[in-house]
Amino acid sequence: MPAPALPAPPADAPAPNPVVVAVRDVWKSFGAKTALAGVSLEVRRGEVQVIMGPSGCGKSVLLKHLVALLRPDRGEIWVFDRPVHALPDGELDALRIRMGVVFQSAALFDSMSVGDNVAFPLRRHRRLAPETVARRVAELLAMVEMDGTEALLPAALSGGMRKRVGIARALALDPALILYDEPTSGLDPLTARTVDDLILRLRRDLGVTSVVVTHSVDSAFRLADRLAVMEAGRLLASGTPAEIVASGHPFIKQFLDTRAIEVKRT
Protein backbone atom coordinates (compact mmCIF):
# COMPACT_ATOMS: atom_id res chain seq x y z
CA MET A 1 0.00 0.00 0.00
CA PRO A 2 1.52 3.39 -0.92
CA ALA A 3 2.10 6.04 1.75
CA PRO A 4 -1.04 8.23 2.02
CA ALA A 5 -0.78 11.69 0.46
CA LEU A 6 -0.31 14.46 3.00
CA PRO A 7 -2.33 17.70 2.89
CA ALA A 8 -0.74 20.54 0.90
CA PRO A 9 1.06 23.17 3.06
CA PRO A 10 -0.60 26.58 3.45
CA ALA A 11 0.46 29.23 0.91
CA ASP A 12 2.25 31.42 3.49
CA ALA A 13 4.28 28.53 4.98
CA PRO A 14 8.10 29.05 5.10
CA ALA A 15 10.17 27.26 2.44
CA PRO A 16 11.05 23.76 3.63
CA ASN A 17 14.66 22.91 4.51
CA PRO A 18 16.66 21.24 1.75
CA VAL A 19 16.48 17.47 1.43
CA VAL A 20 19.52 15.74 3.00
CA VAL A 21 18.48 12.13 2.43
CA ALA A 22 16.32 10.89 -0.44
CA VAL A 23 15.37 7.23 -0.78
CA ARG A 24 13.62 6.45 -4.04
CA ASP A 25 11.81 3.18 -4.71
CA VAL A 26 14.42 0.99 -3.01
CA TRP A 27 14.12 -2.79 -3.22
CA LYS A 28 16.28 -5.33 -1.41
CA SER A 29 15.99 -9.09 -1.07
CA PHE A 30 18.04 -11.67 0.83
CA GLY A 31 17.45 -14.93 -1.04
CA ALA A 32 13.69 -15.44 -1.18
CA LYS A 33 12.99 -12.91 1.59
CA THR A 34 12.13 -9.38 0.51
CA ALA A 35 13.51 -6.93 3.09
CA LEU A 36 12.60 -3.69 1.31
CA ALA A 37 9.80 -3.43 -1.23
CA GLY A 38 9.81 -0.10 -3.00
CA VAL A 39 10.59 2.21 -0.06
CA SER A 40 10.70 5.96 -0.71
CA LEU A 41 11.49 8.58 1.93
CA GLU A 42 12.88 12.11 2.23
CA VAL A 43 14.64 13.63 5.24
CA ARG A 44 15.14 17.40 5.44
CA ARG A 45 17.99 19.27 7.10
CA GLY A 46 17.70 19.67 10.88
CA GLU A 47 14.82 17.20 11.24
CA VAL A 48 14.62 14.16 13.46
CA GLN A 49 13.15 11.52 11.14
CA VAL A 50 12.06 8.41 13.02
CA ILE A 51 11.49 5.13 11.19
CA MET A 52 9.29 2.93 13.36
CA GLY A 53 8.08 -0.60 12.94
CA PRO A 54 8.12 -4.10 14.43
CA SER A 55 11.29 -6.22 14.55
CA GLY A 56 12.21 -7.62 11.13
CA CYS A 57 10.19 -5.05 9.16
CA GLY A 58 13.32 -3.84 7.30
CA LYS A 59 13.99 -0.54 9.10
CA SER A 60 17.60 -1.40 10.07
CA VAL A 61 18.18 -2.72 6.54
CA LEU A 62 17.00 0.66 5.22
CA LEU A 63 19.37 2.48 7.60
CA LYS A 64 22.32 0.35 6.42
CA HIS A 65 21.53 1.37 2.83
CA LEU A 66 22.01 5.05 3.77
CA VAL A 67 25.70 4.41 4.55
CA ALA A 68 26.15 1.77 1.82
CA LEU A 69 26.74 -1.07 4.25
CA LEU A 70 24.14 -2.67 1.99
CA ARG A 71 23.47 -1.85 -1.68
CA PRO A 72 19.95 -1.88 -3.11
CA ASP A 73 18.84 -4.39 -5.73
CA ARG A 74 16.86 -1.57 -7.33
CA GLY A 75 16.20 2.08 -6.59
CA GLU A 76 18.25 5.11 -5.61
CA ILE A 77 19.62 6.57 -2.38
CA TRP A 78 20.88 10.15 -2.32
CA VAL A 79 22.64 11.65 0.69
CA PHE A 80 23.90 15.27 0.53
CA ASP A 81 23.03 15.12 -3.20
CA ARG A 82 25.45 12.21 -3.74
CA PRO A 83 24.22 8.88 -5.20
CA VAL A 84 25.14 6.47 -2.37
CA HIS A 85 23.79 3.52 -4.39
CA ALA A 86 26.36 4.07 -7.14
CA LEU A 87 29.41 5.63 -5.46
CA PRO A 88 32.79 3.84 -5.66
CA ASP A 89 34.53 3.09 -2.33
CA GLY A 90 36.87 6.10 -2.38
CA GLU A 91 34.07 8.65 -2.84
CA LEU A 92 31.89 6.73 -0.40
CA ASP A 93 34.47 7.19 2.37
CA ALA A 94 34.48 10.96 1.79
CA LEU A 95 30.69 10.93 2.22
CA ARG A 96 30.78 8.63 5.27
CA ILE A 97 33.05 11.10 7.09
CA ARG A 98 30.13 13.58 6.96
CA MET A 99 27.82 11.06 8.69
CA GLY A 100 27.82 9.50 12.13
CA VAL A 101 26.31 6.09 12.85
CA VAL A 102 25.25 4.81 16.27
CA PHE A 103 24.87 1.04 16.14
CA GLN A 104 22.29 -1.05 17.96
CA SER A 105 25.06 -2.85 19.88
CA ALA A 106 27.12 0.40 20.10
CA ALA A 107 29.87 -1.53 18.22
CA LEU A 108 32.67 -0.11 20.37
CA PHE A 109 36.08 -1.59 19.59
CA ASP A 110 36.61 -4.12 22.40
CA SER A 111 40.39 -3.94 22.30
CA MET A 112 40.47 -0.15 22.80
CA SER A 113 39.68 2.01 25.81
CA VAL A 114 36.72 4.41 25.77
CA GLY A 115 39.12 7.29 25.05
CA ASP A 116 40.76 5.45 22.14
CA ASN A 117 37.33 4.54 20.72
CA VAL A 118 36.27 8.20 20.64
CA ALA A 119 39.70 9.31 19.41
CA PHE A 120 39.78 6.70 16.63
CA PRO A 121 38.01 8.78 13.92
CA LEU A 122 40.02 11.87 14.88
CA ARG A 123 43.34 10.04 14.60
CA ARG A 124 42.32 8.52 11.25
CA HIS A 125 40.91 11.57 9.53
CA ARG A 126 42.23 14.70 11.24
CA ARG A 127 45.83 15.78 11.59
CA LEU A 128 45.69 16.88 15.22
CA ALA A 129 48.28 17.05 17.98
CA PRO A 130 47.82 14.35 20.67
CA GLU A 131 46.86 16.95 23.28
CA THR A 132 44.21 18.41 20.92
CA VAL A 133 42.78 14.92 20.39
CA ALA A 134 42.72 14.32 24.16
CA ARG A 135 40.95 17.65 24.73
CA ARG A 136 38.37 16.92 22.00
CA VAL A 137 37.76 13.41 23.40
CA ALA A 138 37.15 14.91 26.87
CA GLU A 139 34.69 17.43 25.33
CA LEU A 140 32.80 14.71 23.46
CA LEU A 141 32.58 12.48 26.53
CA ALA A 142 31.36 15.43 28.59
CA MET A 143 28.71 16.12 25.94
CA VAL A 144 27.28 12.60 26.49
CA GLU A 145 27.78 12.81 30.28
CA MET A 146 30.59 10.27 30.35
CA ASP A 147 33.31 12.56 31.71
CA GLY A 148 36.46 10.91 33.02
CA THR A 149 35.81 7.47 31.52
CA GLU A 150 38.65 7.62 28.96
CA ALA A 151 40.67 4.81 30.54
CA LEU A 152 37.79 2.32 30.91
CA LEU A 153 37.40 -0.63 28.56
CA PRO A 154 34.00 -1.13 26.83
CA ALA A 155 33.52 -4.41 28.72
CA ALA A 156 33.34 -2.41 31.97
CA LEU A 157 30.41 -0.26 30.75
CA SER A 158 26.65 -0.78 31.10
CA GLY A 159 24.41 -0.90 28.01
CA GLY A 160 23.38 2.76 28.35
CA MET A 161 26.97 3.91 28.86
CA ARG A 162 28.10 1.98 25.78
CA LYS A 163 25.39 3.68 23.69
CA ARG A 164 26.49 7.10 24.95
CA VAL A 165 30.14 6.38 24.12
CA GLY A 166 28.93 5.18 20.70
CA ILE A 167 27.17 8.52 20.25
CA ALA A 168 30.35 10.40 21.30
CA ARG A 169 32.38 8.45 18.72
CA ALA A 170 29.76 9.16 16.04
CA LEU A 171 29.99 12.90 16.85
CA ALA A 172 33.79 13.03 16.71
CA LEU A 173 34.04 14.30 13.13
CA ASP A 174 31.20 16.86 13.52
CA PRO A 175 28.79 15.03 11.20
CA ALA A 176 25.90 16.87 9.58
CA LEU A 177 23.78 13.70 9.66
CA ILE A 178 23.56 11.06 12.43
CA LEU A 179 21.92 7.69 11.98
CA TYR A 180 20.76 5.89 15.11
CA ASP A 181 19.97 2.16 14.88
CA GLU A 182 17.67 1.22 17.79
CA PRO A 183 19.37 3.62 20.23
CA THR A 184 17.18 2.58 23.18
CA SER A 185 16.90 -1.12 22.44
CA GLY A 186 17.79 -3.29 25.44
CA LEU A 187 17.78 -0.36 27.87
CA ASP A 188 15.55 0.09 30.92
CA PRO A 189 12.89 2.85 30.52
CA LEU A 190 14.82 5.42 32.58
CA THR A 191 18.09 4.91 30.68
CA ALA A 192 16.16 4.88 27.40
CA ARG A 193 14.72 8.24 28.38
CA THR A 194 18.20 9.71 29.03
CA VAL A 195 19.39 8.49 25.60
CA ASP A 196 16.30 10.05 23.96
CA ASP A 197 16.97 13.32 25.79
CA LEU A 198 20.59 13.21 24.63
CA ILE A 199 19.51 12.78 20.98
CA LEU A 200 17.13 15.76 21.30
CA ARG A 201 19.79 17.88 23.03
CA LEU A 202 22.33 17.13 20.28
CA ARG A 203 19.81 18.14 17.63
CA ARG A 204 19.03 21.36 19.52
CA ASP A 205 22.67 22.27 20.32
CA LEU A 206 24.39 21.08 17.14
CA GLY A 207 21.56 21.32 14.63
CA VAL A 208 22.38 17.92 13.12
CA THR A 209 19.89 16.01 11.01
CA SER A 210 18.99 12.70 12.64
CA VAL A 211 17.49 9.48 11.35
CA VAL A 212 16.38 7.20 14.18
CA VAL A 213 15.27 3.61 13.68
CA THR A 214 13.26 2.22 16.59
CA HIS A 215 10.52 -0.19 17.50
CA SER A 216 9.71 1.79 20.64
CA VAL A 217 6.51 3.80 20.23
CA ASP A 218 7.43 5.96 23.24
CA SER A 219 10.85 6.87 21.84
CA ALA A 220 9.40 7.46 18.38
CA PHE A 221 6.83 9.99 19.59
CA ARG A 222 9.30 11.66 21.94
CA LEU A 223 11.90 12.18 19.21
CA ALA A 224 10.15 12.53 15.88
CA ASP A 225 9.67 15.69 13.87
CA ARG A 226 8.56 13.32 11.16
CA LEU A 227 7.63 9.69 11.54
CA ALA A 228 7.61 6.84 9.02
CA VAL A 229 6.00 3.51 9.81
CA MET A 230 7.21 0.31 8.16
CA GLU A 231 5.81 -3.16 8.00
CA ALA A 232 7.15 -6.18 6.06
CA GLY A 233 9.56 -4.10 3.97
CA ARG A 234 6.98 -1.48 3.00
CA LEU A 235 6.54 2.08 4.14
CA LEU A 236 2.93 2.29 5.35
CA ALA A 237 2.81 5.99 6.14
CA SER A 238 5.02 9.02 6.58
CA GLY A 239 4.28 12.39 8.14
CA THR A 240 4.28 14.30 11.41
CA PRO A 241 3.43 12.24 14.51
CA ALA A 242 -0.04 13.84 14.59
CA GLU A 243 -0.62 12.88 10.95
CA ILE A 244 0.49 9.32 11.66
CA VAL A 245 -1.91 9.03 14.61
CA ALA A 246 -4.71 10.40 12.43
CA SER A 247 -3.90 8.15 9.46
CA GLY A 248 -6.29 5.44 10.61
CA HIS A 249 -4.26 2.66 8.98
CA PRO A 250 -5.28 -0.57 10.74
CA PHE A 251 -1.70 -1.81 11.26
CA ILE A 252 -0.52 1.57 12.58
CA LYS A 253 -3.53 1.74 14.89
CA GLN A 254 -2.73 -1.74 16.18
CA PHE A 255 0.99 -0.92 16.58
CA LEU A 256 0.28 2.32 18.45
CA ASP A 257 -2.27 0.53 20.66
CA THR A 258 0.56 -1.62 22.11
CA ARG A 259 1.61 1.44 24.13
CA ALA A 260 -1.90 1.75 25.59
CA ILE A 261 -1.85 -1.95 26.47
CA GLU A 262 1.50 -1.54 28.27
CA VAL A 263 0.17 1.46 30.19
CA LYS A 264 -3.02 -0.38 31.19
CA ARG A 265 -1.10 -3.40 32.51
CA THR A 266 1.15 -1.20 34.64
Place this chain on the structure above:
Amino acid sequence: MTRRTAALLTPIEALGRVILHALAEAGRAALMLRAAAGWLVRGRWEFRETIRQINAIGVDSVPIVLITGLFAGMVLAYQTARQLLTYGGAGFVGGLVGLSMAREAAPVFTAITAAGRVGAGIAAELGAMNVTEQTDALRVLAVDPVRYLVVPRLVAAAFAMPGLAMLANVVGSLGGFLVATSVGLSSSAYTLSLQQFLLPYDVLAGLVKATCFGVIIAAVGCFRGLSAAGGADGVGRATTGAVVTAVVMILVVNYFLNLIFF
Protein backbone atom coordinates in the same frame (compact mmCIF):
# COMPACT_ATOMS: atom_id res chain seq x y z
CA MET B 1 9.61 -35.34 -15.04
CA THR B 2 9.70 -39.03 -14.13
CA ARG B 3 10.26 -40.14 -10.56
CA ARG B 4 13.64 -41.64 -11.53
CA THR B 5 14.84 -38.38 -13.08
CA ALA B 6 13.70 -36.48 -9.98
CA ALA B 7 15.57 -38.95 -7.72
CA LEU B 8 18.73 -38.44 -9.80
CA LEU B 9 18.39 -34.65 -9.80
CA THR B 10 18.36 -34.30 -6.02
CA PRO B 11 21.97 -35.47 -5.42
CA ILE B 12 23.11 -33.64 -8.58
CA GLU B 13 21.43 -30.47 -7.34
CA ALA B 14 23.06 -30.92 -3.93
CA LEU B 15 26.46 -31.41 -5.53
CA GLY B 16 25.87 -28.36 -7.71
CA ARG B 17 25.01 -26.27 -4.67
CA VAL B 18 28.17 -27.41 -2.87
CA ILE B 19 30.31 -26.55 -5.91
CA LEU B 20 28.63 -23.16 -6.36
CA HIS B 21 29.10 -22.39 -2.66
CA ALA B 22 32.78 -23.38 -2.82
CA LEU B 23 33.31 -21.25 -5.94
CA ALA B 24 31.57 -18.28 -4.32
CA GLU B 25 33.76 -18.64 -1.20
CA ALA B 26 36.91 -18.89 -3.33
CA GLY B 27 35.82 -15.81 -5.27
CA ARG B 28 35.23 -13.79 -2.10
CA ALA B 29 38.58 -14.91 -0.66
CA ALA B 30 40.30 -13.91 -3.91
CA LEU B 31 38.64 -10.47 -3.77
CA MET B 32 39.85 -10.01 -0.18
CA LEU B 33 43.40 -10.98 -1.15
CA ARG B 34 43.29 -8.69 -4.20
CA ALA B 35 42.20 -5.79 -1.99
CA ALA B 36 44.99 -6.62 0.50
CA ALA B 37 47.54 -6.79 -2.33
CA GLY B 38 46.28 -3.41 -3.56
CA TRP B 39 46.95 -1.78 -0.16
CA LEU B 40 50.37 -3.47 0.00
CA VAL B 41 51.36 -2.29 -3.48
CA ARG B 42 50.28 1.27 -2.66
CA GLY B 43 52.43 1.07 0.49
CA ARG B 44 49.47 2.02 2.72
CA TRP B 45 50.47 -0.11 5.74
CA GLU B 46 49.16 0.16 9.24
CA PHE B 47 52.67 0.12 10.73
CA ARG B 48 51.72 0.17 14.42
CA GLU B 49 49.06 -2.51 13.98
CA THR B 50 51.52 -4.66 12.00
CA ILE B 51 54.10 -4.49 14.80
CA ARG B 52 51.37 -5.41 17.31
CA GLN B 53 50.44 -8.41 15.18
CA ILE B 54 54.08 -9.53 14.76
CA ASN B 55 54.22 -9.57 18.53
CA ALA B 56 50.93 -11.49 18.84
CA ILE B 57 51.66 -13.96 16.03
CA GLY B 58 55.43 -14.30 16.37
CA VAL B 59 56.70 -13.49 19.84
CA ASP B 60 53.74 -15.00 21.69
CA SER B 61 54.14 -18.24 19.70
CA VAL B 62 57.80 -18.73 20.68
CA PRO B 63 57.22 -20.97 23.75
CA ILE B 64 54.92 -23.41 21.93
CA VAL B 65 57.23 -23.52 18.88
CA LEU B 66 60.23 -24.20 21.13
CA ILE B 67 58.44 -27.17 22.67
CA THR B 68 57.14 -28.65 19.38
CA GLY B 69 60.47 -28.05 17.60
CA LEU B 70 62.50 -29.59 20.41
CA PHE B 71 60.40 -32.73 20.60
CA ALA B 72 60.18 -33.07 16.80
CA GLY B 73 64.01 -33.08 16.64
CA MET B 74 64.23 -35.47 19.57
CA VAL B 75 61.85 -38.04 18.08
CA LEU B 76 63.55 -37.83 14.68
CA ALA B 77 66.94 -38.45 16.30
CA TYR B 78 65.60 -41.26 18.48
CA GLN B 79 64.14 -43.15 15.51
CA THR B 80 67.02 -42.60 13.09
CA ALA B 81 69.86 -43.09 15.62
CA ARG B 82 68.48 -46.40 16.90
CA GLN B 83 68.07 -47.82 13.38
CA LEU B 84 71.24 -46.41 11.84
CA LEU B 85 73.47 -47.37 14.77
CA THR B 86 72.31 -50.98 14.30
CA TYR B 87 73.50 -50.89 10.68
CA GLY B 88 76.65 -48.84 11.29
CA GLY B 89 75.21 -45.65 9.82
CA ALA B 90 76.17 -43.36 12.70
CA GLY B 91 77.58 -40.81 10.26
CA PHE B 92 74.14 -40.11 8.81
CA VAL B 93 72.16 -39.33 11.98
CA GLY B 94 72.98 -35.62 12.37
CA GLY B 95 72.47 -34.98 8.66
CA LEU B 96 69.17 -36.83 8.55
CA VAL B 97 67.80 -34.99 11.57
CA GLY B 98 69.02 -31.60 10.36
CA LEU B 99 67.77 -32.14 6.82
CA SER B 100 64.37 -33.44 7.96
CA MET B 101 63.99 -30.52 10.34
CA ALA B 102 65.01 -27.87 7.80
CA ARG B 103 63.01 -29.18 4.85
CA GLU B 104 59.87 -30.57 6.52
CA ALA B 105 59.51 -30.79 10.27
CA ALA B 106 60.34 -27.20 11.21
CA PRO B 107 58.15 -25.40 8.62
CA VAL B 108 55.26 -27.90 8.65
CA PHE B 109 55.07 -28.54 12.41
CA THR B 110 55.45 -24.83 13.11
CA ALA B 111 52.71 -24.03 10.60
CA ILE B 112 50.31 -26.62 12.00
CA THR B 113 50.96 -25.37 15.53
CA ALA B 114 50.43 -21.79 14.36
CA ALA B 115 47.23 -22.76 12.52
CA GLY B 116 45.84 -23.93 15.85
CA ARG B 117 47.03 -20.94 17.86
CA VAL B 118 47.28 -18.02 15.46
CA GLY B 119 44.75 -18.95 12.75
CA ALA B 120 42.08 -19.77 15.33
CA GLY B 121 42.87 -16.56 17.22
CA ILE B 122 42.55 -14.40 14.11
CA ALA B 123 39.27 -16.04 13.06
CA ALA B 124 37.81 -15.72 16.57
CA GLU B 125 38.86 -12.07 16.98
CA LEU B 126 37.67 -10.92 13.55
CA GLY B 127 34.56 -13.12 13.78
CA ALA B 128 33.60 -11.54 17.10
CA MET B 129 34.19 -8.09 15.60
CA ASN B 130 32.00 -9.01 12.62
CA VAL B 131 29.02 -10.30 14.59
CA THR B 132 29.10 -7.32 16.98
CA GLU B 133 29.08 -4.81 14.07
CA GLN B 134 32.63 -3.59 14.82
CA THR B 135 33.70 -4.19 11.20
CA ASP B 136 30.63 -2.22 10.06
CA ALA B 137 31.70 0.52 12.48
CA LEU B 138 35.11 0.58 10.78
CA ARG B 139 33.46 0.92 7.35
CA VAL B 140 31.21 3.80 8.40
CA LEU B 141 34.22 5.52 9.96
CA ALA B 142 35.74 5.34 6.44
CA VAL B 143 38.32 2.72 7.41
CA ASP B 144 38.60 -0.33 5.14
CA PRO B 145 38.64 -3.50 7.32
CA VAL B 146 40.93 -5.20 4.78
CA ARG B 147 43.50 -2.44 5.18
CA TYR B 148 43.14 -2.13 8.96
CA LEU B 149 42.63 -5.78 9.95
CA VAL B 150 43.75 -8.11 7.13
CA VAL B 151 46.94 -6.53 5.75
CA PRO B 152 48.72 -6.23 9.14
CA ARG B 153 47.96 -9.88 9.93
CA LEU B 154 49.12 -11.10 6.51
CA VAL B 155 52.37 -9.13 6.73
CA ALA B 156 52.96 -10.11 10.36
CA ALA B 157 52.43 -13.82 9.64
CA ALA B 158 54.69 -13.67 6.56
CA PHE B 159 57.47 -12.15 8.70
CA ALA B 160 56.93 -14.15 11.86
CA MET B 161 56.61 -17.66 10.43
CA PRO B 162 60.14 -18.01 8.98
CA GLY B 163 61.54 -16.71 12.26
CA LEU B 164 59.56 -19.30 14.18
CA ALA B 165 60.59 -22.06 11.74
CA MET B 166 64.25 -21.06 12.16
CA LEU B 167 63.84 -21.27 15.90
CA ALA B 168 62.30 -24.75 15.50
CA ASN B 169 65.30 -25.71 13.32
CA VAL B 170 67.78 -24.71 16.00
CA VAL B 171 66.03 -26.31 18.96
CA GLY B 172 65.13 -29.39 16.85
CA SER B 173 68.78 -29.99 15.93
CA LEU B 174 69.77 -29.37 19.54
CA GLY B 175 67.16 -31.86 20.79
CA GLY B 176 68.35 -34.33 18.17
CA PHE B 177 71.92 -33.87 19.37
CA LEU B 178 70.94 -34.56 22.99
CA VAL B 179 68.96 -37.70 22.15
CA ALA B 180 71.49 -39.06 19.63
CA THR B 181 74.39 -38.68 22.06
CA SER B 182 72.32 -40.25 24.83
CA VAL B 183 71.77 -43.44 22.75
CA GLY B 184 75.48 -43.91 22.04
CA LEU B 185 76.40 -41.56 19.17
CA SER B 186 79.45 -39.34 19.66
CA SER B 187 78.87 -35.60 19.59
CA SER B 188 81.50 -35.09 16.87
CA ALA B 189 79.84 -37.69 14.62
CA TYR B 190 76.51 -35.86 14.97
CA THR B 191 77.87 -32.35 14.25
CA LEU B 192 80.11 -33.55 11.39
CA SER B 193 77.18 -35.29 9.74
CA LEU B 194 75.02 -32.18 10.20
CA GLN B 195 77.68 -29.99 8.54
CA GLN B 196 78.17 -32.47 5.70
CA PHE B 197 74.55 -33.03 4.68
CA LEU B 198 72.70 -29.83 5.61
CA LEU B 199 73.13 -27.12 2.97
CA PRO B 200 72.08 -23.45 3.32
CA TYR B 201 69.67 -24.02 0.41
CA ASP B 202 67.71 -26.57 2.47
CA VAL B 203 67.31 -24.14 5.35
CA LEU B 204 66.38 -21.28 3.04
CA ALA B 205 63.82 -23.36 1.12
CA GLY B 206 62.27 -24.42 4.43
CA LEU B 207 61.97 -20.77 5.50
CA VAL B 208 60.33 -19.81 2.17
CA LYS B 209 57.83 -22.63 2.77
CA ALA B 210 57.18 -21.25 6.26
CA THR B 211 56.48 -17.81 4.77
CA CYS B 212 53.91 -19.33 2.38
CA PHE B 213 52.29 -21.21 5.26
CA GLY B 214 52.14 -18.01 7.31
CA VAL B 215 50.27 -16.23 4.53
CA ILE B 216 47.86 -19.19 4.25
CA ILE B 217 47.16 -19.21 8.01
CA ALA B 218 46.54 -15.45 8.21
CA ALA B 219 44.52 -15.30 4.98
CA VAL B 220 42.26 -18.20 5.97
CA GLY B 221 41.84 -16.85 9.52
CA CYS B 222 40.94 -13.37 8.27
CA PHE B 223 38.56 -14.65 5.59
CA ARG B 224 36.73 -17.00 7.96
CA GLY B 225 36.56 -14.32 10.63
CA LEU B 226 35.21 -11.63 8.31
CA SER B 227 32.64 -14.10 6.94
CA ALA B 228 31.36 -15.07 10.41
CA ALA B 229 27.67 -14.47 11.01
CA GLY B 230 25.03 -15.48 13.51
CA GLY B 231 26.49 -14.76 16.94
CA ALA B 232 28.68 -16.99 19.10
CA ASP B 233 27.77 -20.09 17.09
CA GLY B 234 28.99 -18.41 13.90
CA VAL B 235 32.25 -17.37 15.55
CA GLY B 236 32.78 -20.95 16.74
CA ARG B 237 32.19 -22.32 13.23
CA ALA B 238 34.52 -19.71 11.74
CA THR B 239 37.27 -20.64 14.20
CA THR B 240 36.99 -24.39 13.60
CA GLY B 241 36.76 -23.81 9.85
CA ALA B 242 39.87 -21.62 9.90
CA VAL B 243 41.99 -24.30 11.58
CA VAL B 244 40.73 -27.20 9.45
CA THR B 245 41.03 -25.29 6.16
CA ALA B 246 44.49 -23.93 7.01
CA VAL B 247 45.88 -27.36 8.03
CA VAL B 248 44.52 -29.03 4.88
CA MET B 249 45.87 -26.22 2.68
CA ILE B 250 49.29 -26.34 4.40
CA LEU B 251 49.65 -30.07 3.72
CA VAL B 252 48.50 -29.80 0.10
CA VAL B 253 50.65 -26.74 -0.65
CA ASN B 254 53.60 -28.37 1.13
CA TYR B 255 53.55 -31.21 -1.40
CA PHE B 256 53.67 -28.84 -4.37
CA LEU B 257 56.37 -26.67 -2.77
CA ASN B 258 58.44 -29.84 -2.32
CA LEU B 259 58.09 -30.56 -6.04
CA ILE B 260 59.34 -27.04 -6.77
CA PHE B 261 62.18 -26.79 -4.26
CA PHE B 262 63.64 -30.28 -3.93
